[in-house]
Amino acid sequence: MNEKVGIVAQAQTKYEPLKEGVDLSEMIFDVVKQVREQTGLKFTLDGTGIDSTVTCSQDLWDGRTISGMFASDVAGAHLRPEEKVAGNGVSAAAYGCMQILSGHYDVVLMVAWCRESITNGRLVEWMSMEPFVHRMLGMDFCAAAALQARRYMDKYSVTPEDCARVVVRAHSNARNNPYAQSPRKLSVEDVLKSKELASPIRELDAKPTSDGACAIILAREDKAKKITSNPIWIKGFGSCYDAHMPGDRDLAKCDALVSAARQAYKEAGIKDPAKEISLAEISASYAYQELMYTEGLGLCGEGEAKELLAKGVTDMGGRLPVNPSGGSLVGNPVTVDGAVRVAEAFLQLSNQAGARQVPGARVAVAHGVDGACGQLHNVMVLGI
Amino acid sequence: MATEQTQDLIIVPCGIHGEMNMTYRWGAGDFLSKAFEELRDNGKIYANECPQCGRYHLPPRKVCGRCHVEMDGFDKWVQVGPRGTVLVYTVTLAPFLDPETGKPRHVPYCVATIQLDGAPCALEHFLKETNPENLKVGMRVEAVLKPEAQRKGDLGDIIHFKTVQE
Numbered sequence A: 001m002n003e004k005v006g007i008v009a010q011a012q013t014k015y016e017p018l019k020e021g022v023d024l025s026e027m028i029f030d031v032v033k034q035v036r037e038q039t040g041l042k043f044t045l046d047g048t049g050i051d052s053t054v055t056c057s058q059d060l061w062d063g064r065t066i067s068g069m070f071a072s073d074v075a076g077a078h079l080r081p082e083e084k085v086a087g088n089g090v091s092a093a094a095y096g097c098m099q100i101l102s103g104h105y106d107v108v109l110m111v112a113w114c115r116e117s118i119t120n121g122r123l124v125e126w127m128s129m130e131p132f133v134h135r136m137l138g139m140d141f142c143a144a145a146a147l148q149a150r151r152y153m154d155k156y157s158v159t160p161e162d163c164a165r166v167v168v169r170a171h172s173n174a175r176n177n178p179y180a181q182s183p184r185k186l187s188v189e190d191v192l193k194s195k196e197l198a199s200p201i202r203e204l205d206a207k208p209t210s211d212g213a214c215a216i217i218l219a220r221e222d223k224a225k226k227i228t229s230n231p232i233w234i235k236g237f238g239s240c241y242d243a244h245m246p247g248d249r250d251l252a253k254c255d256a257l258v259s260a261a262r263q264a265y266k267e268a269g270i271k272d273p274a275k276e277i278s279l280a281e282i283s284a285s286y287a288y289q290e291l292m293y294t295e296g297l298g299l300c301g302e303g304e305a306k307e308l309l310a311k312g313v314t315d316m317g318g319r320l321p322v323n324p325s326g327g328s329l330v331g332n333p334v335t336v337d338g339a340v341r342v343a344e345a346f347l348q349l350s351n352q353a354g355a356r357q358v359p360g361a362r363v364a365v366a367h368g369v370d371g372a373c374g375q376l377h378n379v380m381v382l383g384i
Numbered sequence B: 001m002a003t004e005q006t007q008d009l010i011i012v013p014c015g016i017h018g019e020m021n022m023t024y025r026w027g028a029g030d031f032l033s034k035a036f037e038e039l040r041d042n043g044k045i046y047a048n049e050c051p052q053c054g055r056y057h058l059p060p061r062k063v064c065g066r067c068h069v070e071m072d073g074f075d076k077w078v079q080v081g082p083r084g085t086v087l088v089y090t091v092t093l094a095p096f097l098d099p100e101t102g103k104p105r106h107v108p109y110c111v112a113t114i115q116l117d118g119a120p121c122a123l124e125h126f127l128k129e130t131n132p133e134n135l136k137v138g139m140r141v142e143a144v145l146k147p148e149a150q151r152k153g154d155l156g157d158i159i160h161f162k163t164v165q166e
Ligand SMILES: [Zn+2]
Pocket: B050, B051, B052, B053, B054, B055, B064, B065, B066, B067, B068
């Protein structure tokens, strides 16, 4: 990228299985207010404050058609522009970045939210499936992921113990993250003993139901430098879809992620991601995905992520920590999870990550995903 | 995932099986319609081949996403199955609503990706077998159809795939 866009602030709610009695608007207001207070910015139309809002949510999860509409007041869109991305937060952050790169706006607020607890999420997932074929099978994302998990695990000899180790690490990392949803002290045995949902996926392999919101503010280079002393720059972005029907793909591979990562690295001038990247924040709803996506992001070869994990390379203190925040396995709502990955990358690179800080972090990769078996992948490279 | 919330302040029933019955009239299109008619009337399963890249689609599709070209009518259709090979499978143990009835589906049930004989393409469907001891990647299966008089012209005309010894 020739022009630079910086991230200048982030805010997150604590993620919880059930935010009892909380209106969606209150949750959104909470994080938007925080980033406004951190930056001192107001919503203006004269180029002196926040110029535009990008929201990130899903209609079916919110139970509202064009669900950005109800949030206009709390998201700062009263008599102002707002565009909604019905995808993951990495994609929404990239859209905000493009609004700035296009010259249309200088400062953009991105806010993502979801209360998964308010409805039957399995039906929401089921509603994303092909109506004539997969809905009849009662397929949700967990059943689809189970097909992919078996294929991936068979092809690369990944064991249930390897996947369980991912969960143990996620919870261990999350204990350092004040936003994290109920991190637990787990053993591999605890994971392997948890209830089977859809073989080979067990309850603790899967992300739990979660409520929460996340906001970030993006700004053009000159303004970013005025707003904060340590803006974090968006260095590259990539996006790629895979086939909708799982039967059309080799589920052992995540070709769309490989392609999205390649685009992002090219733009960021990264030649050897395994050497140049300091940490990765990966969106994984099931444990095997964290391994698969580590490989898809080019942080190691195909089938090698389990070895990195076993050797501690991707642990805190290792050479390339994966999900210092704990990631979605401990609980981040869908659509919000991508935004959290960007927000956590910002915290790490601006040295504000507290107990989960990766010392000396210079380049981070944030990954977002949508759809059954990871149909859409978004990759963002951020740097100091 | 939670299926009902009693703790929240206001519960508004609104949804697929809630008090508001919201239905959609999707069009299957002429390709999927013909495929389902063949299944209902002749008990045959079809895939179609892209004339440009040779990739097969199951069920048949009008546009090849890889080439972004429209298929040339029905002349590249090839009959597949009824036997095939299991590529992957999962046994679901978490009770799920049966979208056809709105009632909880009987668990366990097994969904598999099956490569049907006759063309390199795969379909997801139920396996009759649900015992993990008897399930294997690579096992051979065969489509079990409803009796002709009961077929409706949808994917449910295939009840499931049963294990076969060869
Ligand atoms: Zn083609």
